[in-house]
Amino acid sequence: MLIEKLINYSPYEFTKNKKKKYFLKGIKKLTKHHQRKCKNYRNILKIANNENKKILGLEDFTFLPTQIFKRLELKSTADNKIVKKLVSSGTTGVQPSKIYLDKKNADDQRKVLNKIMSTIIGNERLPMLIVDQPSNLNEKNTFNARMAAIQGFSIFGRDHFYLLNNKSQIDYKNLNKFLKKFSKKKFIIFGFTGTIYENLINRLLKKNLVKDFRNGILIHGGGWKKLERLKISNKKFKQKLFKKFLIKDIYNYYGLVEQAGSLFVESKKCGYFHSTIFSDIIIRDENFNVLNKKKRGLIQLLSLLPSSYPGHNILTEDIGEIIGEDDCSCGLSGKYFLVHGRAKNSETRGCSNI
Amino acid sequence: MKNNIEKILVGKKKLWIQPDIPFGLLEIDFLDCLSKNLLLNKKAKSFTDVISFAFWCRRKNILNIKKNIYSNEVRVGLGSLFHITPSNVPLNFAYSFVFGFLMGNSNLVKIPSQNFLQTKIVCDEIKKIMKINKFKIFEKKNFFFKYDSKDINFTKKISSQVDGRIIWGGDSTVNELKILKTKPRTKDIFFADRFSLSVIESKKIMKCNQKDLTAIAQKFYNDGYFMDQNACSSPRIIIWYGKNNDNKLAKQKFWPQIYKIVKKKYSLEKTNAVEKYTTLCEFAGKSKESINYNNFKNLVYRIELKKININYINLKNKFGYFYELNCNKLEHIKNLITEKLQTISYFGLKKDEIKNFVLKYKFRGVDRIVPIGCSHEISFIWDGYNIDKQLTRVIEIR
Numbered sequence: 001m002l003i004e005k006l007i008n009y010s011p012y013e014f015t016k017n018k019k020k021k022y023f024l025k026g027i028k029k030l031t032k033h034h035q036r037k038c039k040n041y042r043n044i045l046k047i048a049n050n051e052n053k054k055i056l057g058l059e060d061f062t063f064l065p066t067q068i069f070k071r072l073e074l075k076s077t078a079d080n081k082i083v084k085k086l087v088s089s090g091t092t093g094v095q096p097s098k099i100y101l102d103k104k105n106a107d108d109q110r111k112v113l114n115k116i117m118s119t120i121i122g123n124e125r126l127p128m129l130i131v132d133q134p135s136n137l138n139e140k141n142t143f144n145a146r147m148a149a150i151q152g153f154s155i156f157g158r159d160h161f162y163l164l165n166n167k168s169q170i171d172y173k174n175l176n177k178f179l180k181k182f183s184k185k186k187f188i189i190f191g192f193t194g195t196i197y198e199n200l201i202n203r204l205l206k207k208n209l210v211k212d213f214r215n216g217i218l219i220h221g222g223g224w225k226k227l228e229r230l231k232i233s234n235k236k237f238k239q240k241l242f243k244k245f246l247i248k249d250i251y252n253y254y255g256l257v258e259q260a261g262s263l264f265v266e267s268k269k270c271g272y273f274h275s276t277i278f279s280d281i282i283i284r285d286e287n288f289n290v291l292n293k294k295k296r297g298l299i300q301l302l303s304l305l306p307s308s309y310p311g312h313n314i315l316t317e318d319i320g321e322i323i324g325e326d327d328c329s330c331g332l333s334g335k336y337f338l339v340h341g342r343a344k345n346s347e348t349r350g351c352s353n354i
Numbered sequence: 355m356k357n358n359i360e361k362i363l364v365g366k367k368k369l370w371i372q373p374d375i376p377f378g379l380l381e382i383d384f385l386d387c388l389s390k391n392l393l394l395n396k397k398a399k400s401f402t403d404v405i406s407f408a409f410w411c412r413r414k415n416i417l418n419i420k421k422n423i424y425s426n427e428v429r430v431g432l433g434s435l436f437h438i439t440p441s442n443v444p445l446n447f448a449y450s451f452v453f454g455f456l457m458g459n460s461n462l463v464k465i466p467s468q469n470f471l472q473t474k475i476v477c478d479e480i481k482k483i484m485k486i487n488k489f490k491i492f493e494k495k496n497f498f499f500k501y502d503s504k505d506i507n508f509t510k511k512i513s514s515q516v517d518g519r520i521i522w523g524g525d526s527t528v529n530e531l532k533i534l535k536t537k538p539r540t541k542d543i544f545f546a547d548r549f550s551l552s553v554i555e556s557k558k559i560m561k562c563n564q565k566d567l568t569a570i571a572q573k574f575y576n577d578g579y580f581m582d583q584n585a586c587s588s589p590r591i592i593i594w595y596g597k598n599n600d601n602k603l604a605k606q607k608f609w610p611q612i613y614k615i616v617k618k619k620y621s622l623e624k625t626n627a628v629e630k631y632t633t634l635c636e637f638a639g640k641s642k643e644s645i646n647y648n649n650f651k652n653l654v655y656r657i658e659l660k661k662i663n664i665n666y667i668n669l670k671n672k673f674g675y676f677y678e679l680n681c682n683k684l685e686h687i688k689n690l691i692t693e694k695l696q697t698i699s700y701f702g703l704k705k706d707e708i709k710n711f712v713l714k715y716k717f718r719g720v721d722r723i724v725p726i727g728c729s730h731e732i733s734f735i736w737d738g739y740n741i742d743k744q745l746t747r748v749i750e751i752r
Contacts, residue, residue, distance in 0.1 A: 040639035047638040065632040072639040
């Protein structure tokens, strides 16, 4: 019910005080719901509640670590209601994480993503260039994070065109066809940060293009491990795209597969990610103490969407920093923050090689 | 051979193989010199593991070891040894090398692939000392190098030529190397994945004054937090030995002391904190019984169990994460003594009590019974092996 109500507002409409009450209530309700429906989750709450902590604020709820979806089956819906399964593209030998969606959860994701994205692309469907290759479903209704994101974002577009063919080569012929037809007006360019870097910035030969990308709205996110390794900052990434293609509208997003839908989009004016009326963020240190703004720590994300699996309150291994709340120069409400990448994994010591 | 080696840290490429008598005077001289140099090395000062190694290989200690394992047998080194050491422990290679070296062997030592400063400090000193005239012979007999352990062909080649292999690195490495062909008489020492536990007598903790308590807490810290509790000799389960009420009181007295030390000395990395929490959540999710849990600001996880179901414990708990169990008879922990159990460290109860228990039931596990504080003291007896005997052969003379 809450989602249906919230969907009528702008994602950045509420300030702290307005959000506080319904958001806390929403998380409380979700916690109870999952506690009832998911045995493994119930067991986890049992152990954490042993300290008899009182719930005064959002930070008092028990959070789950991202990796737990790899180790335990966590679902709060009946098996016959599952319509979609998201799996992480885990490396071999490691269990992939599994997220189960029923119709309501999948619908909510779509609606909320739509709401958030409409603030940057409007309500009209635009032609869409996908910087990736078309992928085939191996197993019915099972998606990896990559496929899920492409599928999720595809609904904002029309006349979808995949830049890469099945052999991962750039399809110049059809790219030029696409550009000739659509590049005079606004169109969407979507892809993973690393894939965009590799293919648009590095591989694509400008001399083969008949038109430029100046009317493109580029949306990218996820998979920034590679850029981190190459030491390419977000700023440099944008500069490169502008220099080569004259793309000005570039939006970075941050989110978890476990909380697909309620993602965080970088505001163009200020360059910070903003929480929405559907989501919240908390930063914690290694003792899991809550940190104040402008302190770097582990990112914990809360979302009102996950109803068919207990993913509403998640501790990540990403390092971030809240800059402020409701007073951002860009005018959007909510907490605004930076993501500084994955927490450094100090090499685990020990006798056995890992 | 050259192409596969990423980096040679010490030694000549052509290994000179000349078996020797164990505990050679020149070898002891060399190690003493290494010890002295390391203790004087300014860069080494901040590394406790380098300092412990330096103390361990000084003349006095080596002569002590020699005395302890002395026998009338005539022994001689096997010849050449291949040491595969774990990539995530800085100085394991150094101990492994000393084992082989002191027993009169030529050594091919794989250095951890990660760049640890400690590894470099020790290698640099070894290299320097080998330039001294009287030790030059060792430069021909010992070779320290880095290579990509995924390069199985290289591992295969060396395995087929050496007289002995010391293989650290746990089950996966052991399994990989076990299937490689060696010479028929090649001797192997395999170090598989193991776990360890501690037994603490509650009454004894109750009797401790503050000074004793601090001392035992410090010892426990050394055992429990060394190498992030991720060594095979790190205690992962704590057995409280005594009546239930005594156990309860002892725990109340004991753990805050541990917390005090950990807070001061241990630095918990953020990712490790998340991993520890993930292990806890996984355990909680799978566990059927109610669990009492305490976390001391994330630094000391204590999970009190009524009984232990070994299936639910993956025994990968680390970074200061302990399962606890009450027992008033050692018989209650019989099901824990599996072949995977390496060390029982103890406090309070007499070692004979544990010895008699272990001998009575003739378990397949337990290779070490040592006081708390000595869990990681490596010696020529380790993990159930007499390493000195393994790395030499005996000549029967009648």
